[in-house]
Amino acid sequence: NAGVTQTPKFQVLKTGQSMTLQCAQDMNHNSMYWYRQDPGMGLRLIYYSASEGTTDKGEVPNGYNVSRLNKREFSLRLESAAPSQTSVYFCASSEGWNYGYTFGSGTRLTVV
Amino acid sequence: EDQVTQSPEALRLQEGESSSLNCSYTVSGLRGLFWYRQDPGKGPEFLFTLYSAGEEKEKERLKATLTKKESFLHITAPKPEDSATYLCAVQAGGGTSGSRLTFGEGTQLTVNP
Numbered sequence: 205n206a207g208v209t210q211t212p213k214f215q216v217l218k219t220g221q222s223m224t225l226q227c228a229q230d231m232n233h234n235s236m237y238w239y240r241q242d243p244g245m246g247l248r249l250i251y252y253s254a255s256e257g258t259t260d261k262g263e264v265p266n267g268y269n270v271s272r273l274n275k276r277e278f279s280l281r282l283e284s285a286a287p288s289q290t291s292v293y294f295c296a297s298s299e300g301w302n303y304g305y306t307f308g309s310g311t312r313l314t315v316v
Numbered sequence: 317e318d319q320v321t322q323s324p325e326a327l328r329l330q331e332g333e334s335s336s337l338n339c340s341y342t343v344s345g346l347r348g349l350f351w352y353r354q355d356p357g358k359g360p361e362f363l364f365t366l367y368s369a370g371e372e373k374e375k376e377r378l379k380a381t382l383t384k385k386e387s388f389l390h391i392t393a394p395k396p397e398d399s400a401t402y403l404c405a406v407q408a409g410g411g412t413s414g415s416r417l418t419f420g421e422g423t424q425l426t427v428n429p
Contacts, residue, residue, distance in 0.1 A: 208359075237416075239419075244421065245421070246403075246419045246420060246421040246422065247360070247403070247405075247419040248419075249416055249417070249418075252416060262416065294359050294360075296359070301347065301348075301407060302347070302348055302365065302367075302407075303365075304350060304352075304362030304363075304365060305350075305352075305360070305362060305417065306362065307359030307360050307361070308359050309357075309358055309359050310357075310358070310359055
């Protein structure tokens with residue numbers, strides 16, 4: 205089983221450029237999440253999708269948009285990248301609220 | 317606002333030297349407390365979920381316990397392969413917040429041979 209697959213693994217953007225981070229899971233999970241991880245800040249929730257067709261803002265949604273394309277795929281878009289968005293981005297999925305998350309291996313994004 | 321504080325930030329142990337990691341939390345109605353392990357360059361890996369005070373769960377050399385204010389991750393006779401960052405997270409409240417985890421910053425554990 206692949207679990208949660210994120211692409212790309214590494215990316216360097218210039219300020220103002222846009223990009224989409226892709227995430228797909230093959231476990232038939234209902235819920236999917238996007239987190240960012242920064243030194244000294246821990247993992248912070250950007251957006252989540254409790255089920256197909258729904259999305260909600262998390263703790264740090266500004267500068268991001270998401271699309272739950274279908275049950276498997278949940279993408280994160282940066283419309284105009286800023287240096288403050290330099291981070292490691294993790295996608296995760298879960299079967300429900302009381303189940304542990306399965307995380308992808310992350311996307312390391314640098315905005316210069 | 318839900319808060320999770322982990323201590324210590326970093327811990328160095330000798331192989332076989334048992335110890336505990338702490339996770340203190342402040343939430344409005346705890347639904348679950350989660351422990352994860354994260355290796356460098358990888359995503360967190362789920363270890364345990366605890367739901368109520370007094371609950372304990374074990375996996376190999378790890379045992380997690382829960383009180384009304386904190387959780388402990390006890391590591392018995394650790395091995396070098398237990399070296400990782402251990403993350404604690406809480407899920408609180410109801411409605412839409414019930415799907416969200418709030419994470420602590422983690423404890424970086426190093427076990428020397």
